[in-house]
Amino acid sequence: MxxxxxxxxxxxxxxxxxxxxxxxxxxxxxxxxxxxxxxxxxxxxxxxxxxxxxxxxxxxxxxxxxxxxxxxxxxxxxxxxxxxxxxxxxxxxxxxxxxxxxxxxxxxxxxxxxxxxxxxxxxxxxxxxxxxxxxxxxxxxxxxxxxxxxxxxxxxxxxxxxxxxxxxxxxxxxxxxxxxxxxxxxxxxxxxxxxxxxxxxxxxxxxxxxxxxxxxGADPLTHANDLSSALQPVMTLESRLIAVRELAAGEPVGYGSRFVTERRTRLGVVACGYGDGYDRHAVDGTPVLVDGQRAALAGRVSMDMLIVDITGLPAAGVGSRVTLWGRAPDGTVLPVNEVAACCDTISYTLLTGVTARVPRRPWLRSSS
Known part of the structure; x- marks a missing residue:
């Protein structure tokens, strides 16, 4: 579940x-x-x-x-x-x-x-x-x-x-x-x-x-060309927000308090972590899509969860769909290469690193 x-x-x-x-x-x-x-x-x-x-x-x-x-x-x-x-x-x-x-x-x-x-x-x-x-x-x-x-x-x-x-x-x-x-x-x-x-x-x-x-669907070229730009992502790593927190300015977030809020901040907790293969080296600001809109990682990735800043997304809440990489239901794409760059790694590592506890399911285009 x-x-x-x-x-x-x-x-x-x-x-x-x-x-x-x-x-x-x-x-x-x-x-x-x-x-x-x-x-x-x-x-x-x-x-x-x-x-x-x-x-x-x-x-x-x-x-x-x-x-x-x-x-x-x-x-x-x-x-x-x-x-x-x-x-x-x-x-x-x-x-x-x-x-x-x-x-x-x-x-x-x-x-x-x-x-x-x-x-x-x-x-x-x-x-x-x-x-x-x-x-x-x-x-x-x-x-x-x-x-x-x-x-x-x-x-x-x-x-x-x-x-x-x-x-x-x-x-x-x-x-x-x-x-x-x-x-x-x-x-x-x-x-x-x-x-x-x-x-x-x-x-x-x-x-x-x-x-x-x-x-x-990951572009292998350091400089994209017309062909590589036409590649389509095959894997979409998707989860949902399972909690929402609101914090005042100056509050630490996550292990080691790496991220500290600079203003009143609304945060969403995502059911995904390094135990699932999401790289724990992801820096603050690593992009995710929440209901197809860009949000940013806030704090260190935990084993089973990560936290994103959803202050600018007032409609987002518990149950909102989160795209860690791939294609959101509205068609917006977050390239796995972009996420990999924020983790100081490559797309090969992220894709092959998705662990066995993450179920692979077919993308149903009719319902996307």
Missing amino acids: RPLQALIDTEALRHNYRLACRAAPGSRALAVLKANAYGHGALECARALSDLAPAFGVAAIEEALALREGGITQPIVLLEGFFEPGELELIAAQQLVCVVHSEWQLEALAEARVSAPIAVWLKCDSGMHRLGFTPEAVPDVWRRLNALPAVGECGLMTHFATADQPACALFDRQLTAVAGLRQALGEPPVCWANSPATLSRPTAHGDWVRPGIMLY
């Missing part, structure tokens, strides 16, 4: 996926569903995209198996590959696609005896320096991979570190490196572009793009 809920708008998800396809019309779009679809519910999102997306991406085999058990039949790419050689037969049996990024994985594939060849993406570390083989090592690894009985179709993958920035020498170096490798390897299928590159770097699109955060 607690009023806090995460409303998931699958029509917005489909809109954002189509936007990725429009941004990269010559590519196929791999929909990334890792981390429980960035906190939105992986199986529900996969089902919503099942007639649009030709493939999905997850971090690990557990996530892939949950989709298979839910009836998802499209190819699923394991973006971190396998973690133990013992996974390989299950990967083969489930017809999963595996990223190969390390020598030990290559050796495990060489020793594997599997029931069917495994399609792989060879990961090149073109400059991110997280996972992958160096550009110099890729040709030899490519040759070895293609000679293995356990390996089926091979593609080339990389990950861009700075595609969100409008101009960056590192991005140019990364793209030049993998483009040269693609030519040297005989033009294999490639998957290079993450969300920001999908939206802003058409030279990096290749055969596949892999939209992630953009699917969920």
